[in-house]
Amino acid sequence: MTLKNHKAILISMSGVRVHNTRLMELGLTLPGFVERSNVIASLPSLGLLSIAAYTPANWEIEYLELDQLHDEEINQLIDRQPDLVAFSALTARINETYLLSAKFRKAGITVVIGGLHASALPEEAMLHADSVIQGEGELIWPVLLQDFENRNLKPLYSSLKDKAYVCNLNEYKTPRYDLLDIARYNRLTLQTTRGCPLNCSFCAASRTISSYKKKPIRQIEKELDTLHEIWPRPFIELADDNTFVDKKWSKDLLRLFRKYKMKWFTETDISIAYDDELLQLLKESNCAQVLIGLETATQESLHKIDRNNWKYRQFDNYYKAIDKIQSYGISVNGCFILGFDTDTTATFERTEQFIKNSNLSEVQITILTPFPGTGLYRQLKQEGRLISENYWEKCTLFDVTYRPKNMTMEEMTEGFQKLMQSIYSPEEVKKRKQKFRDLIKNKYTLPL
Numbered sequence: 118m119t120l121k122n123h124k125a126i127l128i129s130m131s132g133v134r135v136h137n138t139r140l141m142e143l144g145l146t147l148p149g150f151v152e153r154s155n156v157i158a159s160l161p162s163l164g165l166l167s168i169a170a171y172t173p174a175n176w177e178i179e180y181l182e183l184d185q186l187h188d189e190e191i192n193q194l195i196d197r198q199p200d201l202v203a204f205s206a207l208t209a210r211i212n213e214t215y216l217l218s219a220k221f222r223k224a225g226i227t228v229v230i231g232g233l234h235a236s237a238l239p240e241e242a243m244l245h246a247d248s249v250i251q252g253e254g255e256l257i258w259p260v261l262l263q264d265f266e267n268r269n270l271k272p273l274y275s276s277l278k279d280k281a282y283v284c285n286l287n288e289y290k291t292p293r294y295d296l297l298d299i300a301r302y303n304r305l306t307l308q309t310t311r312g313c314p315l316n317c318s319f320c321a322a323s324r325t326i327s328s329y330k331k332k333p334i335r336q337i338e339k340e341l342d343t344l345h346e347i348w349p350r351p352f353i354e355l356a357d358d359n360t361f362v363d364k365k366w367s368k369d370l371l372r373l374f375r376k377y378k379m380k381w382f383t384e385t386d387i388s389i390a391y392d393d394e395l396l397q398l399l400k401e402s403n404c405a406q407v408l409i410g411l412e413t414a415t416q417e418s419l420h421k422i423d424r425n426n427w428k429y430r431q432f433d434n435y436y437k438a439i440d441k442i443q444s445y446g447i448s449v450n451g452c453f454i455l456g457f458d459t460d461t462t463a464t465f466e467r468t469e470q471f472i473k474n475s476n477l478s479e480v481q482i483t484i485l486t487p488f489p490g491t492g493l494y495r496q497l498k499q500e501g502r503l504i505s506e507n508y509w510e511k512c513t514l515f516d517v518t519y520r521p522k523n524m525t526m527e528e529m530t531e532g533f534q535k536l537m538q539s540i541y542s543p544e545e546v547k548k549r550k551q552k553f554r555d556l557i558k559n560k561y562t563l564p565l
Contacts, residue, residue: 119174119175120175121174121175121176121177122175123175123176123177123200123201123262123265123266124176124177124178124179124197124199124200124201125172125176125177125178125179125199125200125201125202125203125262126179126180126181126194126197126199126201126202126203127162127165127168127169127178127179127180127181127203127205128165128181128182128183128202128203128204128205128217129161129162129165129180129181129182129183129204129205129206130182130183130204130205130206130207130210130211130213130214131160131162131182131183131184132184132185132210133207133209133210133513134209134513135513135515135516136510136511136513136516137515137516137530137534139534140515140516140530140533140534140537160302160304160306160354161180161182161297161302161305161306162180162182162205163292163306163307163308163356164205164231164232164254165180165203165205166180166292166293166294166296166297167254167255167290167292167293167308168203168231168254168255168257168258169292169293169296170255170290170291170292170293171255171256171258171259171290172258172259172262173259173262173263176262178293178296179199179296180293180296180297183217186213186217191217191220194221195220195221195224195226198226199226200226200227200265201226201227201228201229201262201265202218202221202226202227202228202229203228203229203230203231204217204218204228204229204230204231204232204246205230205231205232206230206232206234206235207232207233207234207512208233208234208237208321208488208489208509208512209509209510209511209512209513210510211234211235211242211509212507212509212510213510214230214245215245218230218245218246219245222247227247227248227265227270228245228246228247228248229246229247229248229249229250229261230242230245230246230248230249230250231249231250231251231254233321233322233325233326233488233490234489234509235249235250235251236250236251236252236277236325236326236490237321237325237488237489237490237491238489238490239251239273239275243272243273247270247272248261248270248271248272248273248274249272249273249274250274250275251273251274251275251276251277251278252275252276252277252282252283252325252326252327253276253282253283253284253326253327254276255284255289255290256276256281256282256283256284257274257275257276257282260274260282261274276327283327284327286311286330286331286332286333286336287333287336289332289336291336291339291340291343292340294343294344294347295347297347299347299348303352304351304352304353304354304382305344305348305351305352305353305354306353306354306355306356307337307340307341307344307353307354307355307356308332308355308356308357309331309332309337309355309357309360309370310329310330310331310332310357310358310359310360310362311326311327311328311329311330311357311358312326312327312328312329312330312358313329313358313359313362314329314359314362314424315359315386315423315424315427315428316423316424317410317412317422317423317428318421318422318423318491318492318493318496319422319454319485319486319487319488319491319492319493320358320491321488321489321490321491322358325490329362331363331366334366334369334370334373337370337373338373341373341374341377341379345377345378345379349378350378350379351379352379352380352381352382352405353379353380353381353382354381354382354383355381355382355383355384357383357384357385358384359384359385359386360383360384360385361385361386361388361389361395362386364392364395367395368394368395368398371395371398371399371401371402371404372398372402374402374403374404375398375401375402379403380403380404380405381402381403381404381405382404382405382406382407382408383404383407383408384407384408384409384410385407385408385409386409386410386428387409387411387428387431387434387435387438388431389407389442390434390437390438390439390441390442391438396441396442396445396447397445399445399447400445400446400447404447405447405448406447406448406449406450406478406479407442407447407448407449407450408450408452408481409449409450409451409452410428410452411435411451411452411453412428412452412453412454413453413454413457413460413464413468414453414464414467414468414470414471414472415459415460415464415467416429416432416433417459418457418459418460418464419432420459422457435475436474436475436476439451439475439476439477440476440556443476443478443553443556443557444556444557446557448478448479448553449477449478449479450477450478450479450480450481451472451475451477451479451480451481452480452481452482452483453468453472453480453481453482453483454482454483454484454485455468455482455483455484455485455529455532455533455536456484456485456517456519456521456529457485458521458522458523459523460521460522460523460524461523461524462523462524462528462532464532465532465533465535465536468482468536469536469539469540472540473540473545476552476553476556477549478549478550478552478553479549480540480541480549482533482536482537482540483514483515484514484515484516484517484518484529484533485519486512486513486514486518487503487518487519488512497519502519502520503518503519504517504518504519504520504526515533517529517530
């Protein structure tokens with residue numbers, strides 16, 4: 118047995134708080150909005166669980182999540198005197214992470230920061246940490262820990278700059294799900310693909326960490342076996358940007374999922390509606406819901422937001438595609454973004470009517486957000502339309518962070534609030550659920 122002579126604590130900065138007080142007050146009474154927000158907030162950090170699997174045997178590892186920041190809890194962590202603390206944080210919580218980092222460093226504890234924001238702005242993160250991980254962290258982590266032991270810790274380790282650190286999913290270690298207190302979660306995360314080839318201009322995830330790649334089916338099977346050992350009938354949320362890009366591989370994945378007693382959720386695009394075999398496999402594998410980035414109720418807003426203008430060319434099929442997918446008993450959560458340069462105050466009403474005219478069982482609406490590292494961020498920064506240099510705490514998807522082109526910031530905020538009140542009202546939520554039940558009851562398929 119290897120003596121564990123070092124200790125690292127992995128901290129996920131979980132939870133995101135909306136800054137718009139009126140919207141926060143509304144959210145407390147809006148059933149569909151609250152339900153999805155609670156799910157997202159309660160998901161464990163798969164990135165940290167993944168690097169934990171690559172920890173050398175002489176290191177003791179602990180995983181925890183911080184939502185509210187209580188001084189007593191932070192002081193207790195400092196009193197335990199870990200050798201190293203590693204944070205993973207989204208943009209909305211990065212400033213809080215920097216404040217915590219300063220406390221740990223003042224106490225003589227080495228701090229590492231990784232995740233989407235640090236990967237997009239490593240130079241900024243380096244001002245607040247002893248070391249920063251940019252991109253994929255699995256192969257970097259054991260090297261970083263060895264460098265720490267040798268007192269040769271580097272300020273930056275990057276899989277985006279050094280190909281030696283690019284993770285090969287054919288030789289992947291199963292995340293350390295055993296570090297979790299399973300009783301705290303209503304679902305667990307599993308990743309089957311990384312990145313997305315569509316590369317939408319507003320997406321903070323598609324290329325920030327990794328190019329698009331797929332895990333081997335045999336590796337996914339190992340991870341599913343591990344999950345089922347600790348939770349016999351789990352609900353699994355895939356930590357994928359777009360699961361079903363490769364249809365042949367996807368069907369092999371679904372045949373694997375079909376073997377397990379579980380329900381699951383993922384994000385994908387509208388193209389699954391064009392493949393009846395894939396839809397049947399989704400049904401047979403107990404897929405509960407797919408979130409699809411429809412993005413907008415106005416076709417012109419889709420123009421040139423992704424590679425090859427693919428989403429723009431799908432718009433005319435939206436209603437039929439939604440019905441087709443849901444006719445297999447698979448709920449579609451349609452995701453809409455408000456605030457494109459083609460949007461006006463009239464767009465809110467058009468979006469409301471699109472949602473009500475569709476048979477979507479669930480809806481997610483967000484405000485266009487220029488996350489650092491995205492094409493949208495570079496565009497708005499060049500045009501001088503960002504509200505400030507550091508607006509990170511407002512990157513919640515529900516706060517306005519830039520000056521819209523065809524309306525004021527106040528009009529954007531007010532229009533979004535009214536749309537939230539309308540589509541998430543108890544009456545509308547009930548209507549959507551009933552539409553879905555009726556669609557399944559009167560099952561039919563549409564040619565696409």
